[in-house]
Amino acid sequence: MADRAASPMARPSSMSLRTPDLEAAQRYYPAVFPWTLRRDAEEGGTASIRCAEALVAQLVRDRSGDRSPRHFTVHFAVANLGATLAAAVRLGASPVVEPGREGAPRVVLLVDPSGQRFGLELALDPPAWGDREDLGLPQIFTLHTALLEASCAFYAELLGWEFEAPEDPAVRHVGGLGGLVVMLRDAKRSLGDGESGYWEPSVLVHEVEAAARACEGAGGRIVAGGGAADHAAILADPYGTTLAVHQGP
Secondary structure (H helix, E strand, O other): OOOOOOOOOOOEEEEEEEEOOHHHHHHHHHHHOOOEEEEOOOOOOEEEEEEOOEEEEEEEEOOOOOOOOOEOEEEEEEOOHHHHHHHHHHOOOEEOOOOOOOOOOOEEEEEOOOOOEEEEEEOOOOOOOOOOOOOOOEEEEEEEEOOHHHHHHHHHHHHOOOEOOOOOOOEEEEOOOOOOEEEEEEHHHHOOOOOOEEEEEEEEEOOHHHHHHHHHHOOOEEEEEOOOOOOEEEEEOOOOOEEEEEEOO
16 A cells, blocks of 8 residues: 555545636636636736635646646645655656645645546645535536546545445446545546546536526536536536536435
């Protein structure tokens, strides 16, 4: 077993998004979700979005010139960032940016062995999201991966996850996370051939149809769902970054 220092059953705790069009993202997300925006007054290259005082995500301007599709990166809370990072590397993950020895960041971004980006961050006490069911907070987190079994083994070893007995061999649910739902899906089944996968968070909204209308009104587009009878949808911001939404029972 890896010498990890993550608390048992490490949980999703925040997200981040690198986007070439930060201004469009700053206008779009508060218009669609019950989120408030806080701009970085000094740099102008970052902004945070919050819901009910809880940090939802950090928006970062991407100046690399890369125009490829983007996805939100999900961060997981751990008790010891340095030790868990070392364990992740031993298990085959690659840091996106190596933290310095002095003043190491609170969040470290990595690419897992299947090629999907995720983050590790220091756990807060109490956790920012916990088991809260506030509208506007992400509740469901799906990893679409081309390497389902290898991904399950990686996250189980690194984050202490225990997977429930599968009803569908292409879907694995993590048990014991309270109000948060985490699942891993075979990308060939969920996305089709040619898609390597990504983490897909889903935000709780009051009404999916209303969120879809707000998305279009703010310059985004509906990728899937969004009708009056739908309880879930996938919405894209003006740049094309997708985010799922769902409504409660």
